[in-house]
Amino acid sequence: MRSQPANRLSTKGLTVWRLYGWLQTGLVALFAIGISTLTYFLEWPWFIYAIAAAVVVLYGWLFIYLFPKIRWSRWRYEVRESEIELQHGIFIVTRTLIPMVRVQHVDTAQGPILKKYDLSAISISSAATVHSIPALAVEEADELRNRISALAKVAEDDV
Numbered sequence: 503m504r505s506q507p508a509n510r511l512s513t514k515g516l517t518v519w520r521l522y523g524w525l526q527t528g529l530v531a532l533f534a535i536g537i538s539t540l541t542y543f544l545e546w547p548w549f550i551y552a553i554a555a556a557v558v559v560l561y562g563w564l565f566i567y568l569f570p571k572i573r574w575s576r577w578r579y580e581v582r583e584s585e586i587e588l589q590h591g592i593f594i595v596t597r598t599l600i601p602m603v604r605v606q607h608v609d610t611a612q613g614p615i616l617k618k619y620d621l622s623a624i625s626i627s628s629a630a631t632v633h634s635i636p637a638l639a640v641e642e643a644d645e646l647r648n649r650i651s652a653l654a655k656v657a658e659d660d661v
Contacts, residue, residue: 569592
């Protein structure tokens with residue numbers, strides 16, 4: 503079996519995923535406040551408040567701390583002359599090989615949160631699927647996009 507791909511995502515990616523966790527936890531907290539308000543008016547038992555608070559705390563711990571840390575530690579990639587290898591996953595680790603001859607085009611994307619942290623994501627399109635490498639430094643993403651594009655062109659010319 504091959505060794506893990508060599509390259510990791512930017513450590514700023516961990517910060518971005520944790521920020522996403524905070525935003526999601528905020529939405530869950532708003533939902534819990536709504537349930538608690540409903541509980542107050544319908545005179546349901548008091549333990550509903552405790553359950554709502556526990557759900558928010560557990561959700562926050564999972565999506566702010568634990569899952570981003572595991573996701574970042576397992577996300578790896580490597581670009582070789584003939585293929586691109588991706589490894590990612592939280593519970594199930596998926597390893598994907600994309601042959602260069604199958605690459606049709608490569609894009610970079612940057613939303614407002616990624617832009618704030620000077621990060622970018624790369625999308626690699628083949629005939630059937632689109633694969634992405636999230637949370638790369640902008641300069642690294644641009645270099646990688648150009649390198650993959652050049653290697654895909656060379657691979658296409660060789661066929």
